Amino acid sequence: MIRFGMVLRYILLLLGALVFLFPFYYMVVGSLQATPDSSPAGAFPAPGNLTLDNYVAVNERINLLQGLVNSGIFTGGVLLGTVVFGLLAGYALAVLSFRGRGTIFALVLLVQVIPFQLLMIPLYVMIARNYGLSDNYLGMILPFFISSVAVLIFRQYFLQLPKDLFNAARIDGASELRILWSVAIPLVRPALLTVVLLTFIGPWNEFLWPFLITKEASMQPLAVSLANYISSIAASTANPFGSLLAGAVVLAVPVVVLLIIFQRQFVSNDIGSGVKG
Amino acid sequence: MTTITRPTEVEAQRQDAPRPRRRRWLGSSPLGLLFTAPYLIFICAIFAYPIVFAVWMSFQDYFFSAPGVEVDRPFVGFDNYIAVLQDPAVWQSFRNVGVFLIINVPLTVVLSIVLASALNRVVHARAFLRVSYYVPYVAASVAVVGVWLFLFSGGGLVNNVLGDLAPVPSWLINSQLAMPVIALFVTWKQLGFYILLYLAALQNVPKELYESAATDGAGGVRTFFSVTVPGVRPATLLVLLISTITGANLFTEPYLLTGGGGPNGASASPVLLMYQKGIEQGNPDVASAIGVILIICVLIIAFIQRRLVRDEES
Secondary structure, X not given: OHHHHXXXXXXXXXXXXXXXXXXXXXXXXXXXXXXXXXXXXXXXXXXXXEOOHHXXXXXHHOOHHHHHHHHHHHHHHHHXXXXXXXXXXXXXXHHOOOOOHHHHHHHHHHHHOOOHHXXXXXHHHHHHHHOOOXXXXXXXXXXXXXXXXXXXXXXXXXXXXXXXXXXXXXXXXXXXXXHHHHHHHHHOHHHHHHHHHHXXXXXXXXXXXXXXXXXXXXXXXXXXXXXXXXXXXXXXOOOHHHHHHHHHHHHHHHHHHHHHHOHHHOOHHHHHHHHHO | OOOOOOOOHHXXXXXXXXXXXXXXXXXXXXHHHHHHHHHHHHHHHHHHHHHHHXXXXXXXXXXXXXOOOOXXXXXXXOHHHHHHXXXXXXXXXXXHHXXXXXXXXHHHHHHHHHHHHHHHHOOOOHHHHHHHHHHHHHOOHHHHHHHHHHHHOOOOHHHHHHHHHOOOOOHHHOOOOHHXXXXXXXXXXXXXXXXXXXXXXXXXXXXXXXXXXXXXXXXXXXXXXXXXXXXXXXXXXXXXXXXXXXXXXXXXXXXXXXXXXXXXXXXXXXXXXXXXXXXXXXOHHHHHHHHHHHHHHHHHHHHHHHXXXXXXXX
């Protein structure tokens, strides 16, 4: 009876995994087909029908390298802000006791449930119209500069460090900055990696905001230029699906590779505790 | 840095009476204020101020102007809201997102709790299985939309497999099916994240409860409903809340998958309308009014969900 249940569980999970992975497999296969084959047989790579032409075709319409660089700068800016200022805020909320700490912590939680759609229009008016930051990396980065989820994860990690450690360092006469730099940060290095990975996903995949704020093709992150390609240009190419899927592979691969390499860092407890506060 | 002189102070801050005045006012480590200041400024500039601005804008006759130009933007009361409520396209978009939520939210909760509790108990291929479920969540919507377009297009693989059973008109251009396909897409795309949340919550369910359920002779299904489901109730509330907010935020999928909310507005979402009216047509005041109405709806739904989950508990 128990064996039967276990087998059933594995069958369920493997079927589920198939449903989750198949579109990605199909994305790669489709991007390599010289002529699109959407019959069931087309789901398997046919040796005579393989080509890299689709990658060349999509690269002629949208500059993939430029798109990757723009996505990288956008993501890098957000990572910088989150790792520096998010870490400081998380540290202060966990270790230091100061006036307003409770209020700030409540704010961090509140911000999680504020949907971007309410902010979209006023932020667009402010950043694009009033400050003239459209088609500008700064304008892209600003709304995502410090990730609140990251603040929560940092706080959670610093809370787990024993208080005696900090007290001992203070007895030795270390300043608060020195304690943070030489005691606390080395101990939360795993959290640093988790935060970097989680934060990376957000801006790399973000579509709506950079879409609103970039009109110039040379400034668009890859997600935006690919979306424009899908909605307007793709139909005019010889193999629209093939080139579209080739662009999709280029956009998806960096994150999927990161997930596979660092799967241990996507540990449920860290992220769960971060989200739950 | 100079404010901390005695190590015991963190514990003893409430007890020791004679303290410098500044410290009593700012707490024992005022440095914390400095550390949190950038975050606080960020929150004020990116969240607090824009929210107030959005609400204010929705009561003005607001339009775009060149930077630095002083223009008169009169207060118009509820005019924008009246315009919004008289627009059938707005009503349709709210109905659409309602259909979306009715499909997406229950499906998300059921699938993620079942898959998470199954994943929690496997020993072999654990890493492979988890990664498989997380892949759609971490991949960009724009990239994944591409492959769904290919799969669900008129002559796509799905229709080829279905043969004569394929719907006419095809999935994404069928006004009855466009929204359900989007709802399925988002469920599939986001499920990994909710599985992650439930996996975390499952670690907090006491092992003894499972053991005593087993001694009482409860089967797998029985144990699932009387131990697992109540044990992860806080996570369920969180999943309900986040999936509702995500659903209300729907934009990328109708914009790309159904070519801007087609066919004929059958898959338009409120955020898509906000984009079209606010930015394409230059009416940010009307778009803000839609945003405010949308948020009020989300708050009401979240409140009801909270009530339902709480009631079940008592």
